[in-house]
Amino acid sequence: MRMRWVVSLIMTCVLTGCASTGSSVPGQNQIEIAKAEQKLGESYYLAGRYAEALRKLLDAEKIIPNDPFLQNSLGLVYMVNERYSTAETYFTKALSIKPDYIVAKNHLGVTLIKQEKWDAAISLYEEMSQNLLYASQENTYANLGWAYRGKKEYSKAKQSFEKALEIRPCFPVASHGLATVYLDMLQQDECIRFLNQCLLEYPEMDILHADLARAYESVNDFTSAYESWKKVIELSPQNSSLNKEAKKKVYDLELLQ
Secondary structure, eight states, X not given: OOOOSOOXXXXXXXXXXXXXXXXXXXXXXXXXXXXXXXXXXXXXXXXXXXXXXXXXXXXXXXXXXXXXXXXXXXXXXXXHTXXXXXXXXXXHHHHHHOTTOHHHHHHHHHHHHHTTOHHHHHHHHHHHHTOTTOSOHHHHHHHHHHHHHHTTXXXXXXXXXXXXXXXXXXXXXXXXXXXXXXXXXXXXXXXHHHHHHHHHHOTTOXXXXXXXXXXXXXXXXXXXXXXXXXXXXXXXXXXXXXXXXXXXXXXHHHHHO
């Protein structure tokens, strides 16, 4: 599957149901109804029903606009719909309410990368890397690597991906990143060696097979590239962009045989 730089949604709400009080200041009953709407919206998000998720979350926001977890959830819905600027606004608001909300901070960094705001993303992830309380620093360093790669600072990107892999060996997001940087730096042999090692650990990771195919192509080993692209077709979801790319590559390579 395509790797995405977004961590799992933290569910923090309790489902309850009550009637509205009609007061201009939300009463406990209204808050509980809003929490129920929030939880339902988050369930829709996890099920991939993004339009329904957005409706429910926006309804909840009318009652509990200062809930940081709700703001984070809204940001996730906009991010998955590639509305990165709007997502950034929601993650920023979540952090203004709860400055130590590290999950929202990570999500904010992803939106900055998606908008090619490299310096802002680097600053954010460098700060996060100093937070000893954050237990998933492999995500921090992997995302920092992608930000440095966006700036074409390949040596720093390589170092960041390697730090992520020290924490979690063969972590797929960082492995994909390091392989990409190896190719950027024209270190094809090192890339091939590294990917073959990683695929022993994650043989079902389609994106790593695609990276390996590209590495083989870069050294004109079209036979090995052909086999790797066939593996991508086998593993990747039908009609995904990676699956379509692999099918085209296989067709083109068959013409060379």
